[in-house]
Amino acid sequence: MFETLSDRLTSVFSSLRGKGRLSEEDINATAREIRLALLEADVALPVVREFISRVKERARGEEVSKALNPAQQVIKIVNGELVEILGGETRQVRFAKNPPTVIMLAGLQGAGKTTLAGKLAKWLAADRNTPLLVAADLQRPNAVTQLQVVGERAGTPVFAPEPGNGVGDPVQVARESVEHARRNNHNVVIIDTAGRLGVDSEMMQQAADIRDAVSPDEILFVVDAMIGQDAVNTAQAFLDGVGYDAVALTKLDGDARGGAALSIRHITGRPIMFASTGEKLEDFDLFHPDRMASRILD
Numbered sequence: 001m002f003e004t005l006s007d008r009l010t011s012v013f014s015s016l017r018g019k020g021r022l023s024e025e026d027i028n029a030t031a032r033e034i035r036l037a038l039l040e041a042d043v044a045l046p047v048v049r050e051f052i053s054r055v056k057e058r059a060r061g062e063e064v065s066k067a068l069n070p071a072q073q074v075i076k077i078v079n080g081e082l083v084e085i086l087g088g089e090t091r092q093v094r095f096a097k098n099p100p101t102v103i104m105l106a107g108l109q110g111a112g113k114t115t116l117a118g119k120l121a122k123w124l125a126a127d128r129n130t131p132l133l134v135a136a137d138l139q140r141p142n143a144v145t146q147l148q149v150v151g152e153r154a155g156t157p158v159f160a161p162e163p164g165n166g167v168g169d170p171v172q173v174a175r176e177s178v179e180h181a182r183r184n185n186h187n188v189v190i191i192d193t194a195g196r197l198g199v200d201s202e203m204m205q206q207a208a209d210i211r212d213a214v215s216p217d218e219i220l221f222v223v224d225a226m227i228g229q230d231a232v233n234t235a236q237a238f239l240d241g242v243g244y245d246a247v248a249l250t251k252l253d254g255d256a257r258g259g260a261a262l263s264i265r266h267i268t269g270r271p272i273m274f275a276s277t278g279e280k281l282e283d284f285d286l287f288h289p290d291r292m293a294s295r296i297l298d
């Protein structure tokens with residue numbers, strides 16, 4: 001995760017070692033190097049610009065302790081800005097006052113929605129919640145079965161249309177699932193919706209219809225971090241087409257660059273709430289901007 005950026009930044013910082021104090025020239029040269037490192041990590045250009053201008057501004061200011069040497073000063077500034085660009089505070093789940101809390105997942109096919117649904121269910125159950133998984137992806141023939149497998153692994157019941165009742169209506173399934181949850185004391189409903197390989201208006205409309213039918217407490221946009229800048233473009237399309245409260249980044253384990261993670265918050269204005277870092281159900285947690293920044297600067 002983030003290996004490229006980590007390596008590049010380490011070499012930027014090491015070039016400052018041994019300097020007495022930061023001159024204007026040092027600041028500019030360092031900023032240029034950091035800019036290149038961010039571009040190489042596939043960070044979106046507006047984010048790079050903002051990042052660099054803030055680093056320069058802080059490096060010129062006097063807020064940094066005189067006790068730190070120039071390399072330490074720059075590391076401290078870059079760390080602060082990384083935390084900021086990654087979202088600052090950890091975004092917690094907002095539970096509804098009257099259960100069930102409805103969480104809807106949206107995103108492209110292959111983004112990792114179904115896997116994430118299972119991970120989220122397991123994670124919530126470990127904290128004494130009683131989740132219900134809902135198969136509202138009725139587009140792909142085996143999507144329901146896949147969710148059932150995931151549900152079994154997570155130890156979470158799955159609400160799905162009765163077999164033999166035809167394809168079924170995802171909006172209807174979603175609506176009924178909330179009723180079912182209420183009657184059966186599930187305090188959280190996790191709705192897995194259909195995705196396509198590319199952004200498509202029919203898919204968006206279906207997600208928007210489900211949203212309107214169940215008024216989710218949280219809509220999570222699930223996106224594969226490995227697709228880099230495309231993640232940012234898709235995130236924008238879903239923001240316009242469906243809207244969402246937060247982002248769940250998947251496949252961070254395979255993302256050597258980190259461009260999506262570093263860009264998405266700034267571009268969409270939505271926090272990253274979850275990080276998925278592997279195929280196992282345990283490879284999942286809240287996204288902690290401060291820990292992620294430390295990891296990059298490790």
Ligand code: GDP
Nearest residue numbers: 109110111112113114115250251276277278279
């Ligand atoms: P969906 O089409 O959005 O429901 O995506 P799936 O949940 O079916 O996931 C697509 C593929 O990505 C599957 O092979 C998953 O095992 C894999 N996958 C999901 N999340 C992760 C992750 O965080 N890391 C890795 N390496 N693979 C993942």
